[in-house]
Amino acid sequence: MSGLLIAGTLVSGNAVAGSVTNPIAVQATVVPGCVLGIPGNSASTNYGTIDFGNVTSLSTNVDVTTSNGAGNIILTCTPGIPASIALDAGLNSSSTTARLLKSGTNTLSYQLFQNPARTVAWGTGSNAYNFVTLPVSSQTTIYARLNSQTSYPAAGTYTDTVTATISW
Known part of the structure; x- marks a missing residue:
């Protein structure tokens, strides 16, 4: 009989329904930044x-x-941030105003510019290309000049590699 009494006591308990609410914060922070190329298009880098x-x-x-x-150079950036593109001196020179293409021990002088008139040299520091970013991908053109020389150049393939650094 005591077994039945315990079971009856357990079944006869009062059930209470309830709820508790509490807010959950949701946020996103967009930080300034740039992506090389067009997002989703690896060929553009x-x-x-x-x-x-x-x-x-x-x-x-x-x-x-x-x-x-x-x-x-194709960039996609957070709109409205100041950014710059610096071009180093390349592998064959220590000066951004006297870059060199090289074939063996032979060299040819060349220069990179920011403008079509080829009057604003493109380099590092104060010679970097500075701009304010737009809300779309933008292409930046490099204007290049292979400098004239009085001597006839030796035959060969002349090369150099310049590194672009994008800062914001």
């Missing part, structure tokens, strides 16, 4: 090659301009 083409004489300057996949 390849700067390509600035190619002066076949040269037989350098009696005059040879000017070229970059294009998409051939030296253009």
